[in-house]
Amino acid sequence: MSSMTGNKIKISVFGQSHSEAIGVVIDGLPAGKKLDMGKISAFMERRAPGRSIYSTARKEPDAPEIVSGLVNGVTCGAPLCALIRNRNTRSSDYDNIIDTPRPSHADYSGFVRYGGFNDVAGGGHFSGRLTAPLCFAGAVCMQFLEDMGVKITAHILNIASVYDESYDLSAEEFPDVSAKAFPVISEKAGEKMRTEIDRARMDCDSVGGIIQCAVTGIKAGVGDPMFDGVENLIARNIFAVPAVKGIEFGNGFAAAQLRGSENNDPFCVKNGEIKTVTNNSGGINGGITNGMPVVFSTAFKPTPSIYKEQSSVSLREKTEKKLKIEGRHDPCIVARAVPVIEAVTAFTVLDLLS
Numbered sequence: 001m002s003s004m005t006g007n008k009i010k011i012s013v014f015g016q017s018h019s020e021a022i023g024v025v026i027d028g029l030p031a032g033k034k035l036d037m038g039k040i041s042a043f044m045e046r047r048a049p050g051r052s053i054y055s056t057a058r059k060e061p062d063a064p065e066i067v068s069g070l071v072n073g074v075t076c077g078a079p080l081c082a083l084i085r086n087r088n089t090r091s092s093d094y095d096n097i098i099d100t101p102r103p104s105h106a107d108y109s110g111f112v113r114y115g116g117f118n119d120v121a122g123g124g125h126f127s128g129r130l131t132a133p134l135c136f137a138g139a140v141c142m143q144f145l146e147d148m149g150v151k152i153t154a155h156i157l158n159i160a161s162v163y164d165e166s167y168d169l170s171a172e173e174f175p176d177v178s179a180k181a182f183p184v185i186s187e188k189a190g191e192k193m194r195t196e197i198d199r200a201r202m203d204c205d206s207v208g209g210i211i212q213c214a215v216t217g218i219k220a221g222v223g224d225p226m227f228d229g230v231e232n233l234i235a236r237n238i239f240a241v242p243a244v245k246g247i248e249f250g251n252g253f254a255a256a257q258l259r260g261s262e263n264n265d266p267f268c269v270k271n272g273e274i275k276t277v278t279n280n281s282g283g284i285n286g287g288i289t290n291g292m293p294v295v296f297s298t299a300f301k302p303t304p305s306i307y308k309e310q311s312s313v314s315l316r317e318k319t320e321k322k323l324k325i326e327g328r329h330d331p332c333i334v335a336r337a338v339p340v341i342e343a344v345t346a347f348t349v350l351d352l353l354s
Contacts, residue, residue: 009351017122017129024133031077043139046339104304138343150217159209160196169279201331204307209334220291229287246299250282305329
């Protein structure tokens, strides 16, 4: 099992949902950067569970313990390692899924891949709990990106059938909703989304959605064609986030319904720099940035752990069986996933720029 990514900035995530701790090692960070731990904690707080009725009731402080890589709060060139203790686990809630896998979860595929030795408590290494160390890594990398003039913002574009205002793809600045408990541009849309989540929660069910993310400040010429394109690397790492089922850049799938004359981005000159009038390409051509903001959207499936009775099987007996899931689960993970998408984007972009 490998949980590493990156070329010059390497990220390695470890731990399970109910293990003593989870954590991350960041290798390749430049020495001499004083980290603002207050900013890191505030960023991680956005993802932390147990803060509202729209998330799991499991409460965790998510306070990172720095094991190595800092001297007096300054990066020293050694790998930066952070531990996040698991304080509020209830592994007995998962006893019934050891033999009866949850539909659309990784219980069965993990059972087959690891010969039945996979940890199912809380989802083990497949759990959304592992997005906490991803957020730590992203929060650290964001501080390096700030020095480069690169900014990353994201918002909830869609939950169930409700849509927020979409980013204007041709813009060069985007609304920052990171201070909001429910990160949407339109408060009216946000209220309708929360209603949809609550309806699903009361029905012992769940809903999914879409997160839209924008990266500004990246100059033209970053990336490579073929296998190391900007789209390739962002997509590879975004798919490490549990429940992600799709990603599109710029116009994405909508471009398939347009003519070239409608989807092409005409070039222009703005303030002495070559730009494009529109940004249907999402800031990337041929795997390389073109100087416009990188804009992409990520689709999340509904949380598979729902409280409705579902059909499954007994792995031991190989017979069909009904499953009633216990434990604490999010009726919708999208709101808490917004900082996760920002974080994964941050360490991917820093790696590209290093």
